[in-house]
Amino acid sequence: MLKVSNLNKSFNKNKVLNNISFELNKGEIGVLLGKSGAGKTTILRCINGLENFDSGQIIVDGKIIDTSKDIYKLRGKVGMVFQNFNLFPHLNVLENIIQSPVNIFKIKKQEAIKSAKELLKLVDLENKIDSYPCELSGGQQQRVAIARACALMPKVLCFDEPTSALDKDTIKNVVNIMNKLKSNGMTILIITHDVDFANEVCDKIININNGEIEVVISK
């Protein structure tokens, strides 16, 4: 479902990704582990089309990603939940979720609302549909961000440090949601420093050191 081959990326003269290659099958959860500055976020940003890369290839759902073309189609295939969630502060929960499907993907509003309600059920936040981000806890905001990313029905969902701001119980919640998504066939790529969390959710650990893959462990 996701295949990264020989990905290379420099910022000016600073080479940050050196021949990164790995694959995830449909419904697999992969974790990127590595020290601060290893290049993990840059890998996700390349996969999501937020960053151009120098050479290599990224294939999602059998199609080569060409970031120079049709970036919105790509964003529909690869969802991203950012570390700080990036919710729109002036929109309520429902509006946050339907904004992109309705305005960019031209899905009918009624349909988008129906799917949003189903997603809010999945992340157990039906009762917060009218709330604004500032009225939600960190864990709740994160679940809205997950629902929002899922609203575009991506093939691959990426998370940058999803558990860094969460307590143990809320992390359990996130593990549950990820397992539900996985059982729906979603392929998931997660950056984390939390080794316990990684071991609990993942099928594959990809260890990044200084822009290179050190080892890939399949479970």
Ligand SMILES: Nc1ncnc2c1ncn2[C@@H]1O[C@H](COP(=O)(O)OP(=O)(O)OP(=O)(O)O)[C@@H](O)[C@H]1O
């Ligand atoms: N926009 C940018 N311009 C220049 N250098 C950058 C840029 N973004 C990242 N870098 C550099 O690329 C390297 C990898 O950064 P990246 O954010 O991918 O690391 P990371 O593994 O996600 O680290 P962390 O765990 O701290 O989030 C770092 O040396 C960083 O300084």
Ligand SMILES: [Mg+2]
């Ligand atoms: Mg990072």
